[in-house]
Amino acid sequence: MPGVICISASGKVLLAGGYLVLDPEYSGTVVAASSRFFTILRPSSSQLSEIIVRSPQFYDALWNYSVSIESGVSLESNLANSNKFVEAAIRETLSLGLAHYGSERIQEWLRIGLEIVIAGDNDFYSQRNRLASLGLSPTLENSQSLERFADTGTTLKNAHKTGLGSSAALITSLVASLLVYLRLAGPEAPSGSRFSEKALALIHNTSQYVHCLAQGKVGSGFDVASAVYGSHLYTRFDPSVIKPLMASTRPPPAELLNVLSPSNIQWNQRVRPFHLPPRTRLMLADVSAGSDTPSLVNRVLKWRAENAAQAKQLWDTIASLNERFTEALHQLAKLSQEEPLKYGMLMRDTAESSISTWGTSGMSKEKQQIVEVKASAEEIRRKMKLMGELSDVPIEPAEQTRLLDACMSKPGVIAGGVPGAGGYDAVWLLLAEPEDMALAKRITDEVQKLWLSWTEMAVTPLPATESRVSGLKIEVMSEVAGIQNLLEKCQY
Incomplete structure (x- = not known):
């Protein structure tokens, strides 16, 4: 043996x-x-x-x-x-x-x-x-x-x-x-x-x-x-x-x-x-409350069974958004392989300013791809929150909505949300991680500073990121x- x-x-x-x-x-x-x-x-x-x-x-x-x-x-x-x-x-x-x-x-x-x-x-x-x-x-x-x-x-x-x-x-x-x-x-x-x-x-x-x-x-x-x-x-x-x-x-x-x-x-x-695109970092936080996932799931499924037509329409919409989000990430990964210099500049630009401040006039195709990741992720959040309201389940509680909205205003933050069944377990962010390590550290430091100063709930950063x-x-x-x-x- x-x-x-x-x-x-x-x-x-x-x-x-x-x-x-x-x-x-x-x-x-x-x-x-x-x-x-x-x-x-x-x-x-x-x-x-x-x-x-x-x-x-x-x-x-x-x-x-x-x-x-x-x-x-x-x-x-x-x-x-x-x-x-x-x-x-x-x-x-x-x-x-x-x-x-x-x-x-x-x-x-x-x-x-x-x-x-x-x-x-x-x-x-x-x-x-x-x-x-x-x-x-x-x-x-x-x-x-x-x-x-x-x-x-x-x-x-x-x-x-x-x-x-x-x-x-x-x-x-x-x-x-x-x-x-x-x-x-x-x-x-x-x-x-x-x-x-x-x-x-x-x-x-x-x-x-x-x-x-x-x-x-x-x-x-x-x-x-x-x-x-x-x-x-x-x-x-x-x-x-x-x-x-x-x-x-x-x-x-x-x-x-x-x-x-x-x-x-x-x-x-x-x-x-x-895999997540290169030069991006998954950042997680424990919100120190916890959720009973089976209970949340049972309540959502009960609502779905009782409201089949409405649920079908909403789930199809969310599924389409999920595909948009995943495809946008795939296109970023593809860009990193085909045009690494442009991709490196894109990560630097993303790190230096909040995406929400970017104007749409004359925006490069590369920046449009970053915006697509952010927009699809935020629309997923809205539709998931709507499903929570319809089923009376705290998929994205109001406290976490305010926290995530504050995070999205920070330079270098590409997307965010509540993972899995949601509730009060955790939040995730996708950050730009440019080659300039000092700049990359500044992004995580700013996010961490926001989390540690948050008063509505205890937010504890987790060292975990994506496993390669x-x-x-x-x-x-x-x-x-x-x-x-x-x-x-x-x-x-």
Whole structure:
């Protein structure tokens, strides 16, 4: 069996497509966040068929499971606290192994037990209270100065999330680690750091199912897709592919294997390549309030069902705007490749003045493209806010509207919005990042100054930006900052 396995998965920011990604008729623009969830797995000398899982960033985050595979995979634990995400990932992934190899081989592989450590980058959880306890203001620089995988000072249940997709990234990294351990998924080459396409498909399908199972419903899946594939344009899979598994109390391992197989053509999601244009920066902030995304989604879907014609017209309009926004970003990226000098000048001009002050007379085609990104993003915000008003859901609350409007007046700010389902989770901005680093820093400093002085809500900048690497990554432990300190906390 493999030795130590370390796999990470990226967080997510849904720039466009909120709510619409629930319907296969529409698509979303998903940016993978640089913040990542890590799973470290290795065989242990613990008891036969025992799996020990630790998440040392939280109080009481230790789970011991005894594995039985006499009549399918079952997990038993005498601990009062439970983690349905971890349990579902372990149980269903081992069930795939049971279907593939049979019980004797799985029992042999589990004879010495497993130790698993799970940890997420700091941006997945609000660090405002921790910074305050250290006497530090909530700035980007101070957040970056915190030790990686910092203690949250609370239980997992009470941790304040920032909406970067922690549960999807956790499940994906854990499922991938277990599938590699079971030799059901692996890298392109024995010494490679990238997964094969077939392995990615199995990890994606299994993680989607486990995430839905743990949440008790079939979601859109864009967060899991981002954890696996990174930034992309996403169109969801038909929910019917896993509904038989969701409906069963315990699906037989053979059925699980058939449904989740990479060769199952019913997995019809579309994942198309996408990245933000060069010399732009995604800037995020936690607004320290938090939203119950499932509740928001349920209320919007209820409104949609009760007002089908009106909702259809509005969703089609938003979908068209989303396409405009994404195409405008694509054209900027194309310009950067075809005319890099003009593109560099465009980023400099954008950095030096607010786009809202640009006159339309004699505007260059390059500037028109920047204006198109800004205009389409703002129109998306207006239509999403309208949907929130019609469904009585705070998709873009008035406080965040005022905050974003103030941000858009700053030099260098190209676009902004509330990610995903909206509510009081976070805000995102797209900034110009010219080659002149002093000028680029001035933009982020001005935005940060505005955020820190905002009084309607606590706005905490997050260091996370777009990840330029693949969503799922096989890590070399010695190259991951903070891992050794994390493992020492576990007496690993």
